[in-house]
Amino acid sequence: MNFQSIGEFYQRLLVLLPFAANLLPEERARRFSYDDPKLWPYFYPQCGGSTQSPIALSALKAIPIGLAPLQFGLYEEPFDELLNMRNNGHTVEFSVPTTVFGERPYLTGGLLRDFYEAMAVHFHWGSALRKGSEHAINGRRYDLEMHIVHRNTKYASDEEARNQTDGFAVLAVLFKVVRHNYYYQPGLHEIFSSLLHLGDFNRTYTPPAFLTLGSLLGNLNRDNFYAYKGSLTTPPCSPVVSWHVFSEVLPISDLDLPKFWQLRDRRGRPLLNNFRPLQSSEARQVFLSQRPIADYVWT
Ligand SMILES: *[C@@H]1O[C@H](CO)[C@@H](O)[C@H](O)[C@H]1NC(C)=O
Ligand SMILES: *[C@@H]1O[C@H](CO)[C@@H](O)[C@H](O)[C@H]1NC(C)=O
Ligand SMILES: [Zn+2]
Numbered sequence: 329m330n331f332q333s334i335g336e337f338y339q340r341l342l343v344l345l346p347f348a349a350n351l352l353p354e355e356r357a358r359r360f361s362y363d364d365p366k367l368w369p370y371f372y373p374q375c376g377g378s379t380q381s382p383i384a385l386s387a388l389k390a391i392p393i394g395l396a397p398l399q400f401g402l403y404e405e406p407f408d409e410l411l412n413m414r415n416n417g418h419t420v421e422f423s424v425p426t427t428v429f430g431e432r433p434y435l436t437g438g439l440l441r442d443f444y445e446a447m448a449v450h451f452h453w454g455s456a457l458r459k460g461s462e463h464a465i466n467g468r469r470y471d472l473e474m475h476i477v478h479r480n481t482k483y484a485s486d487e488e489a490r491n492q493t494d495g496f497a498v499l500a501v502l503f504k505v506v507r508h509n510y511y512y513q514p515g516l517h518e519i520f521s522s523l524l525h526l527g528d529f530n531r532t533y534t535p536p537a538f539l540t541l542g543s544l545l546g547n548l549n550r551d552n553f554y555a556y557k558g559s560l561t562t563p564p565c566s567p568v569v570s571w572h573v574f575s576e577v578l579p580i581s582d583l584d585l586p587k588f589w590q591l592r593d594r595r596g597r598p599l600l601n602n603f604r605p606l607q608s609s610e611a612r613q614v615f616l617s618q619r620p621i622a623d624y625v626w627t
């Protein structure tokens with residue numbers, strides 16, 4: 329963004345300062361806004377770092393490499409309780425419950441050396457006028473992006489994991505709007521249907537179905553993904569995330585996508601365009617892991 333003048337810049341900064349000054353750090357992190365992500369680094373220095381997310385991904389520029397396949401532990405086991413979805417003013421999210429086996433689903437493989445426990449799921453979207461995925465693939469932004477946030481089981485809390493370069497692993501799934509979605513995705517259907525109950529800030533809703541985490545991946549090909557080291561895409565932007573972004577893009581029906589646009593933020597305004605702009609990927613290795621078809625014979 330180009331500020332017309334230094335004066336305008338300070339004016340904007342001053343509007344935000346009273347907010348920032350009186351709040352505890354956790355509360356401040358909840359109060360960031362997508363109106364001006366370029367201002368985030370003034371309140372959260374890590375947002376101005378050099379290994380930020382999201383980035384533009386490109387099959388031509390990525391390093392083709394056979395990373396270890398991702399392994400999805402307990403992803404197909406039902407949760408032992410219903411989901412509690414919430415409009416937190418920035419997105420719709422839910423905490424991942426434990427499965428009937430007592431543990432949460434977990435992830436390893438890819439860039440990961442440890443086990444990462446699934447903690448929470450949330451979404452980023454645009455508006456009727458703008459596509460709102462966070463990552464772009466081969467020059468295209470898509471309509472919606474789902475993040476499944478996993479925390480390294482070595483760390484006992486999010487606060488501790490945010491201090492560690494191997495703290496988090498996020499799985500990202502991009503969605504493209506289609507006119508008729510013939511392809512029934514049961515888990516996602518429950519989530520998208522729930523949005524109608526989550527319109528206002530802080531509303532919660534419990535879909536009446538026992539889901540699995542794997543059902544949120546539909547029939548996605550889990551073998552092909554981009555992987556790189558980056559950051560949380562919301563303040564405090566800690567550079568502690570191993571990103572795994574699936575190459576395949578899932579469909580979302582043109583009846584479901586607008587349900588996201590009907591949500592409202594804490595000030596009662598439409599909750600739209602909650603995606604962070606692309607960050608520089610200079611000096612970073614981005615891998616594209618693709619599994620040869622022949623492997624399937626042996627697995
Ligand atoms: C995170 O790091 C900061 C700065 O080094 C330290 O003050 C804080 O106690 C750490 N927090 C946790 C939970 O490890
Ligand atoms: C959100 O709702 C919960 C439970 O209804 C309430 O305890 C909490 O204070 C609310 N939070 C905000 C920020 O309004
Ligand atoms: Zn996210």
